[in-house]
Amino acid sequence: QVQLQESGPGLVKPSETLSLTCSVSGGSISSYHWSWIRQPAGKGLEWIGRVYNSGTTKYNPSLKSRVTMSVDTSKNQFSLKLNSVTAADTAVYYCARDFYDVSGWRTVEPWGQGTLVTVSS
Amino acid sequence: QSALTQPASVSGSSGQSITISCTGTSSDIGNYNLVSWYQQHPDKAPKLLIYESSQRPSGVSNHFSGSRSGNTASLTISGLQAEDEADYYCCSYTTSSTVIFGGGTKLTVL
Numbered sequence: 449q450v451q452l453q454e455s456g457p458g459l460v461k462p463s464e465t466l467s468l469t470c471s472v473s474g475g476s477i478s479s480y481h482w483s484w485i486r487q488p489a490g491k492g493l494e495w496i497g498r499v500y501n502s503g504t505t506k507y508n509p510s511l512k513s514r515v516t517m518s519v520d521t522s523k524n525q526f527s528l529k530l531n532s533v534t535a536a537d538t539a540v541y542y543c544a545r546d547f548y549d550v551s552g553w554r555t556v557e558p559w560g561q562g563t564l565v566t567v568s569s
Numbered sequence: 570q571s572a573l574t575q576p577a578s579v580s581g582s583s584g585q586s587i588t589i590s591c592t593g594t595s596s597d598i599g600n601y602n603l604v605s606w607y608q609q610h611p612d613k614a615p616k617l618l619i620y621e622s623s624q625r626p627s628g629v630s631n632h633f634s635g636s637r638s639g640n641t642a643s644l645t646i647s648g649l650q651a652e653d654e655a656d657y658y659c660c661s662y663t664t665s666s667t668v669i670f671g672g673g674t675k676l677t678v679l
Binding site (some may be wrong): 510 | 570572603620622626658667668671
C-alpha cells in the first residue's frame with residue numbers, strides 16, 4: 449500500500465522559506481492527488497493545500513499567498529514551499545494522499561509520520 | 570475558512586458510550602456526505618476512523634460509528650476502553666474543493 453515520508457530542514461529562520469519533500473512508495477504519484485497538513489504543538493490540524501497529479505494546486509485561502517506545491521513524477525515525490533515564515537509557522541507538517549474514487553473526493557488517507565519544523569533565529 | 574466546531578473535551582467511564590459533535594456550515598458538512606474522523610494519540614500521526622460520514626475503513630473497530638444530519642456530524646464511541654483516550658478530529662470537504670478540520674476534541678476515559 450501507499451506509504452509517505454516527509455523530509456526537509458527541521459529549523460528555518462524567520463522570513464526565509466520552509467521547504468519540505470514527501471516521498472511516496474508503494475504507488476505512483478501520478479495516480480493520486482496529494483495534500484499537506486500541519487499541526488502546531490498542542491493545537492489542531494490545519495489543511496495547507498493540495499497538489500493534483502496534473503500539477504494543478506488548491507490552497508487554503510489563509511495561506512495561499514505564501515504557499516507553493518509541486519510534484520516531481522521522476523522522483524515520485526511532491527513538495528511544499530512556504531515563504532516568509534514566522535514563529536507561527538512552527539508545527540509538525542504532514543504529507544498525505546487525497547483519496548478519490550469515481551464519485552470524487554472521499555477522504556485524506558494515508559498520512560506520513562510528520563516532521564517538526566521550527567522557525568527560529 | 571473557519572474550523573469546524575468541536576467540543577474541546579469530553580469524558581466517559583470505561584464501558585460507557587460517548588458522542589463527539591462536529592458542526593459546520595452549508596458550505597461543507599451540510600453540502601456533502603464527506604465527513605472523516607481521525608484519532609490521534611500523542612506524538613502520532615492521525616489515524617482514519619470514519620470516512621463518508623459513517624463508513625469504517627477495514628481494520629477499524631466497530632465500536633466507532635459516525636453519522637451526519639444537516640450541518641452537524643457525530644462520532645460515537647461505544648464501550649469505551651482505556652486505549653480510546655486520545656484526540657479526535659473531524660474534517661470535511663468544502664464547496665471550494667478545499668478540506669477543513671475541526672479544532673479537535675480531547676477524550677478522557679475515567
